[in-house]
Amino acid sequence: MSLAASGARIVAPFEALDARTRLVAALSLVLVTVSMRSLSGQVAALLLALVMLRLSGLSLAQTSRRLLHVEGFMIALLVLLPLTVPGPALLSFGPFSMSQPGVARAVSIILSVNAAVLSTLSLLHTLEPVRLGRALASLGLPSRLVHLMMFLVRYQSLLRDEATRLVEAMRARGFAGRLRMHTWRTYGNLVGMLLVRSVERAERVDEAMRCRGFSGRFPMRANRPLTRADWRFGCALAAVLAALVGLDRFS
Amino acid sequence: MNAPEATPFIELEGITVERAGVRVLDRVSLTLQPGDRLAVVGPNGAGKTTLLRTMIGLQKPSSGIVRAFGRERRSQADFREVRLRAAYLFQDADDQLFCPTVVEDVAFGPLNMGLEEDKALEKARVTLAFLGLEHLGPRITRRLSGGEKRLVCLAGILSMDPDVLLLDEPTNSLDAKHVEKLTQILAGLDKSMIIVSHDRPILDTLATRAVRMKDARLEPAVLHRHPHVHEHLHVHVGSEHE
Numbered sequence: 106m107s108l109a110a111s112g113a114r115i116v117a118p119f120e121a122l123d124a125r126t127r128l129v130a131a132l133s134l135v136l137v138t139v140s141m142r143s144l145s146g147q148v149a150a151l152l153l154a155l156v157m158l159r160l161s162g163l164s165l166a167q168t169s170r171r172l173l174h175v176e177g178f179m180i181a182l183l184v185l186l187p188l189t190v191p192g193p194a195l196l197s198f199g200p201f202s203m204s205q206p207g208v209a210r211a212v213s214i215i216l217s218v219n220a221a222v223l224s225t226l227s228l229l230h231t232l233e234p235v236r237l238g239r240a241l242a243s244l245g246l247p248s249r250l251v252h253l254m255m256f257l258v259r260y261q262s263l264l265r266d267e268a269t270r271l272v273e274a275m276r277a278r279g280f281a282g283r284l285r286m287h288t289w290r291t292y293g294n295l296v297g298m299l300l301v302r303s304v305e306r307a308e309r310v311d312e313a314m315r316c317r318g319f320s321g322r323f324p325m326r327a328n329r330p331l332t333r334a335d336w337r338f339g340c341a342l343a344a345v346l347a348a349l350v351g352l353d354r355f356s
Numbered sequence: 357m358n359a360p361e362a363t364p365f366i367e368l369e370g371i372t373v374e375r376a377g378v379r380v381l382d383r384v385s386l387t388l389q390p391g392d393r394l395a396v397v398g399p400n401g402a403g404k405t406t407l408l409r410t411m412i413g414l415q416k417p418s419s420g421i422v423r424a425f426g427r428e429r430r431s432q433a434d435f436r437e438v439r440l441r442a443a444y445l446f447q448d449a450d451d452q453l454f455c456p457t458v459v460e461d462v463a464f465g466p467l468n469m470g471l472e473e474d475k476a477l478e479k480a481r482v483t484l485a486f487l488g489l490e491h492l493g494p495r496i497t498r499r500l501s502g503g504e505k506r507l508v509c510l511a512g513i514l515s516m517d518p519d520v521l522l523l524d525e526p527t528n529s530l531d532a533k534h535v536e537k538l539t540q541i542l543a544g545l546d547k548s549m550i551i552v553s554h555d556r557p558i559l560d561t562l563a564t565r566a567v568r569m570k571d572a573r574l575e576p577a578v579l580h581r582h583p584h585v586h587e588h589l590h591v592h593v594g595s596e597h598e
Contacts (some may be wrong), residue, residue, distance in 0.1 A: 235456040259454055262498055309451040312414050316444045317516065318436065318468030 124240035134224040146353030147216040153225035161227035186211040234258040382572040398569035441518040443513035449505035459493040465516040483515040503534030522544030
């Protein structure tokens with residue numbers, strides 16, 4: 106099958122679900138996760154996310170590679186919040202003091218962000234951009250935004266190639282980035298040239314589409330109806346999320 | 357061969373195109389009869405691409421008349437029909453292939469022509485199979501090789517059942533194997549064509565007559581030759597009796 110070409114080698118149980126189900130599920134998981142007020146609620150949300158991750162079949166290596174981007178920000182928060190949020194000091198060294206509410210805030214943010222990221226990842230990581238786009242469109246996202254996303258997916262690799270070629274051509278003529286006017290002017294030209302080429306590319310794509318009878322509207326595909334598996338998954342998730350909210354509010 | 361009373365597919369009459377004060381086409385006249393396979397040769401920048409673009413209304417002439425399929429064409433609405441019947445193969449395949457998967461891209465034209473989705477996809481599959489490309493159907497367009505991209509682009513315009521193919525440097529940057537395959541496919545098609553190319557072998561195989569563009573003009577000696585050209589060009593090499 107063509108799935109091999111898309112790089113999705115893992116057979117995940119979520120693969121069988123409709124893309125719309127997975128999107129709505131991910132969105133509800135994120136919303137519930139960030140609405141947790143108590144520490145126990147946040148920990149429970151993170152546990153739930155870990156369970157989802159396990160179910161999705163995503164390996165530890167893949168997960169950690171993707172999480173790296175997030176954790177950079179988290180470390181910054183962990184350092185900054187205790188120093189900046191006012192409150193009774195937990196620790197102090199010299200002129201710096203780490204406040205108790207600051208630490209609590211940092212921990213709660215880190216728990217929720219990780220829970221949200223992990224659950225989104227587990228539900229959406231095997232979703233091809235094409236299916237994601239269609240699902241977004243059928244969930245009522247404005248079609249312009251969806252088309253923008255689809256064209257971005259299609260043409261970003263061409264843009265990147267173009268940028269790489271330009272940079273290589275610059276280097277081939279001895280360019281090395283240094284802190285001087287010449288460097289900045291060169292980067293300016295590079296960005297300008299990329300913009301010009303992108304606009305030209307967009308015009309040619311538009312012409313090619315008009316040559317095949319395009320008149321401003323994409324014929325949209327009909328949606329397949331949701332299956333029983335979708336409904337079963339949706340109900341189970343709703344029950345779990347309700348329990349999570351209950352635990353958070355009444356414990 | 358062509359009956360004199362046959363309506364030409366495309367007729368340009370005294371077309372002049374100016375871009376930023378420069379004459380890109382200078383009073384060019386040209387006729388494409390049904391069955392013609394016209395080679396357009398000439399140096400870079402002579403206006404060959406502009407010539408094709410003018411025929412389908414992508415380039416607006418500053419003066420002159422474009423007639424296509426029996427009617428004069430002026431507005432974009434006029435040209436919409438022309439573009440479906442005179443299909444243009446772009447130089448850069450990436451400009452044309454914008455759909456995520458191959459089969460969707462080939463179905464794009466038929467869908468725009470009003471076919472139901474199932475029928476359009478079926479049409480796309482039939483076209484791909486006709487070109488021996490059915491295995492590419494589910495592939496992601498941006499991951500195809502350069503040669504595959506060009507062939508899929510051809511499928512994308514053939515699926516609209518055009519009468520005329522406007523081929524802009526069809527063999528540009530293709531390897532020998534794909535040039536061979538493309539030439540074979542085109543030779544087997546029962547369609548009128550205008551082929552802009554520097555590639556002599558493909559022109560020798562395909563063209564029934566030739567014109568030369570130079571400095572924004574069509575060379576008149578060649579232009580007026582068309583009734584006699586069939587005598588000395590060896591075309592239709594055993595490919596047209598199916």
